[in-house]
Amino acid sequence: MRYCPQCSCEMARREIGGRERAVCPNRYCGFVHWDNPVPVVGGIVEWDNQVILVRNVGWPENWYGLVTGFLEAGEMPDEAILREVKEEIGVDATIESFIGMYEFYRKNQLLIIYHLRAHSGDVVVMEDEIADYKWVAIDKVKPWTAGTGRALRDWLRTRGIEREMFDFSDVNN
Numbered sequence: 001m002r003y004c005p006q007c008s009c010e011m012a013r014r015e016i017g018g019r020e021r022a023v024c025p026n027r028y029c030g031f032v033h034w035d036n037p038v039p040v041v042g043g044i045v046e047w048d049n050q051v052i053l054v055r056n057v058g059w060p061e062n063w064y065g066l067v068t069g070f071l072e073a074g075e076m077p078d079e080a081i082l083r084e085v086k087e088e089i090g091v092d093a094t095i096e097s098f099i100g101m102y103e104f105y106r107k108n109q110l111l112i113i114y115h116l117r118a119h120s121g122d123v124v125v126m127e128d129e130i131a132d133y134k135w136v137a138i139d140k141v142k143p144w145t146a147g148t149g150r151a152l153r154d155w156l157r158t159r160g161i162e163r164e165m166f167d168f169s170d171v172n173n
């Protein structure tokens, strides 16, 4: 953050609460960019012993992940993931369980992950956001090392499936 969003002064750096932060040097303003993590919801959407993986627009060809999205104002995470699943893949679903919270420090996000059961396997993607999707059999799906992949690994464990995680950067196809 280069300029103060409140008064447009050039931001400075100062230590507050044990961390260096971007602060506005204007003493009548004093805005602090706390840079708090953003909550992101994600869903492991199951249907007919498969889970859906999606490739977001702009991702490399071989990257597929869970359906994810941001909370709207006045919305709880469980409502948000049901809405996102409906919007992004056109599927009505029911929440089965809360899987857990996971770090995604690289993007300064807190991931909140649920297991959902789809009411049907008929997918209609929101083309602005989703470039491709695939249903993958639960006994074949491989979790990935980053972000939501750890939630998928943990969920597979609850099914008695122990599986190595792979790194997207190692995949060349």
Ligand SMILES: [Zn+2]
Binding pocket: 004, 005, 006, 007, 008, 009, 024, 025, 026, 029, 030, 031
């Ligand atoms: Zn300012």
